[in-house]
Ligand code: SF4
């Protein structure tokens with residue numbers, strides 16, 4: 001999933017300080033699962049904005065709405081009837097959501113309510129960790145099913161570096177050295193020699209380095 | 223400010239805090255009448271939003287009264303509640319409202335005296351802070 005965290009409430013208050021009618025829009029996708037942008041969090045943010053409005057003696061109207069997904073135009077249409085009543089919209093979906101909203105409703109001022117962090121998963125309840133950097137050409141099968149691009153601090157494809165120590169990365173004892181894990185895994189699977197095979201350098205043109213990406217699936221295009 | 227009577231909402235677990243409330247009633251130790259009691263089956267069910275809503279409606283303080291950590295029937299109810307109270311403290315602080323307006327207390331089932339003491343303590347704290355400003 002895409003993992004995000006709430007923006008500090010102070011930052012959000014500053015963003016919307018000039019508006020009296022604010023719509024908070026959540027998303028039932030990834031951000032619901034990582035407990036930052038679903039209907040519950042819409043309620044919490046909306047309530048916080050109302051409490052602040054009350055405290056400041058400002059007559060703030062805060063609406064709440066949670067969409068199936070904010071990254072699909074068909075669901076965004078649902079706001080058409082509602083959005084007109086508000087001056088500002090805070091989207092608490094990942095960074096895709098507020099962009100889709102501002103593209104669909106160009107006259108509205110749209111604000112991001114969360115900081116989008118990474119693609120990852122829950123490693124325990126309440127803890128999420130990065131797993132993929134979206135390089136566009138997945139190669140984890142070469143590394144024992146572990147991704148050195150997302151999980152090595154230097155994205156080394158020929159690690160470990162000299163900073164690997166007792167299974168930890170040199171940047172912090174809280175960060176596992178993924179190359180230590182890769183070597184252990186390949187050893188356990190009796191495939192260590194595969195790491196010595198010559199491979200041409202990875203092409204980064206499919207990653208962000210190749211510019212903004214787009215995917216066209218002809219069989220689906222109407 | 224002396225005549226300020228804070229409006230306080232108390233969420234109480236029906237196992238311990240509410241039985242403490244009953245005992246206190248038997249002892250004729252009355253709870254201050256500006257405390258609105260909301261009984262819940264377990265404090266672990268209290269969501270962050272439940273704790274914020276009273277402030278939205280004009281409450282001056284909110285507290286959760288639940289079991290001791292080792293006597294929660296549902297294992298971790300009060301621990302969860304304490305974490306949510308902490309989350310609301312952070313939110314209030316961000317909104318420029320004193321975080322002391324919300325708190326969590328742990329008590330044992332029969333302690334009627336303690337139940338009333340906690341209520342009075344909360345009233346005193348919030349009285350000291352005054353009403354949530356409404357500019
Ligand atoms: S190799 Fe690329 S696509 Fe595969 S997990 Fe790593 S970053 Fe993601």
Ligand code: SF4
Pocket residue numbers: 151152153154155156159160161162163164165168169170171176177178179180
């Ligand atoms: S110590 Fe390991 S994870 Fe850290 S930069 Fe070096 S190889 Fe990568």
